[in-house]
Amino acid sequence: MLLTEQQEMIKSVARSIAKDYIEPRAMEVDKTGEFPWDNIKVMAENGLFGVHVPEEYGGVGSDMISHVAVVEEIAKVCASTSVALSTQALATAPFLIAGTEEQKKKYVTALATGESLGSFGITEPGAGSDVASLKTTAVPDGNDYILNGQKVFITNAGESGIYVFVTRTSEHRTKGITLFIVEDGTPGLSFGKKEDKMGIRGSVTREVLLENVRVPKENMLGAEGEGFKILMKVFNETRPVVGAQATGIAQGALDYCLDYVKERKQFGKEIHQFQMVQSKLADMAMKIESSRLLVQKAARMLDNEDKNVAGYSSMAKCFASDTAMEVTTDAVQLVGGYGYIKEYPVERMMRDAKITQIYEGTNQIQRVIIANHLINE
Ligand SMILES: Cc1cc2nc3c(=O)[nH]c(=O)nc-3n(C[C@H](O)[C@H](O)[C@H](O)COP(=O)(O)OP(=O)(O)OC[C@H]3O[C@@H](n4cnc5c(N)ncnc54)[C@H](O)[C@@H]3O)c2cc1C
Secondary structure: OOOOHHHHHHHHHHHHHHHHHHHHHHHHHHHHOOOOHHHHHHHHHOOHHHOOOOHHHOOOOOOHHHHHHHHHHHHHHOHHHHHHHHHHHHHHHHHHHHOOHHHHHHHHHHHHOOOOOEEEEOOEOOEOOOHHHOOOEEEEEOOEEEEEEEEEEEEOOOOOOEEEEEEEOOOOOOOOEEEEEEEOOOOOEEEEEEOOOOOOOOOOEEEEEEEEEEEEHHHEEOOOOOHHHHHHHHHHHHHHHHHHHHHHHHHHHHHHHHHHHHHOEEOOEEHHHOHHHHHHHHHHHHHHHHHHHHHHHHHHHHHOOOOOHHHHHHHHHHHHHHHHHHHHHHHHHHHHHHHOOOOOOHHHHHHHHHHHHOOOOOHHHHHHHHHHHHHHO
């Protein structure tokens, strides 16, 4: 898909930042599991957190096509760092969809400029794929609401300044769900230990506890009982972003392999001369290109406010993440024994790829959504 001049320009800014600042530290970030604040700072200074956000709220005022291009470029070199971008998009989306003007001015501006990181707390110990079974409560008390509950696997928890929590305000399974904004430092908000993960090791994932967290009713995001609907719209916007992340991881692995197969010799010739190696490379490239096109299609539908986007957002996320897992596994195979060793980047890419099949709805759930979309359209 041809990008406009502006989209190409934004993508090339992301590519240079990725090459100059982020790639050189990717292996170290994975090894130490340290949260890459320096990368966050560079991305913030260059406007990468607000590419698709309107200028009036501190963004660049471009579109989703540009945003997914940026996420792909960063993920190509360091998936952990790209999670900061995708999570910021996840935290920004409910404000853009349902926020009041005041909330957008205050919170979206902070998120788009990278002044604050944001987290979106949906998942609970008993509510993963079945989001609507969540138990965290928000109970009115005068002009305030009191929040109580436990969230798990929350990205950037403890690093973020702005949290959006999905809570229950009545017993109705879906119409009893309401979103609330909680600022860091609010009494009763605390964090559990950092999870020790297989991949995206430089991204922080933590449990969050809400114990009598008091917030003014102005912190309700969207109307009471509208939370589930908002959440579904949020996922339509953010699943293509996870697809872009997966596409970047896969492209990074293919790029590495292409250099490797031209250098490595066995049986007296470079291994790229073997047809079985060529066949694998061709399959990898075809699947990556298809992923990118699906991601761009969903992004374009979002830019055009197309109401049928849900199925395509799920297709983009599901296909691209399955591709990332397959391509990175093949990349390890093509690099042979060295591919299995941590000094070479492809094993990291394989570990990083796995999460894209799990978060923001597992790929089984994406298939349920796609099938519903096909059957009910
Ligand atoms: C690194 C990381 C970061 C995360 N970041 C966040 C975050 O920032 N915010 C947040 O709220 N959450 C976050 N999550 C949570 C993530 O979105 C959930 O883990 C995910 O949605 C799956 O939920 P679960 O782990 O409870 O699995 P479960 O829902 O228990 O699923 C277990 C298995 O059952 C399958 N399954 C379940 N229901 C069905 C069905 N109806 N049909 C077919 N198969 C089904 C699933 O596909 C899966 O294979 C994160 C998770 C991780 C690991």
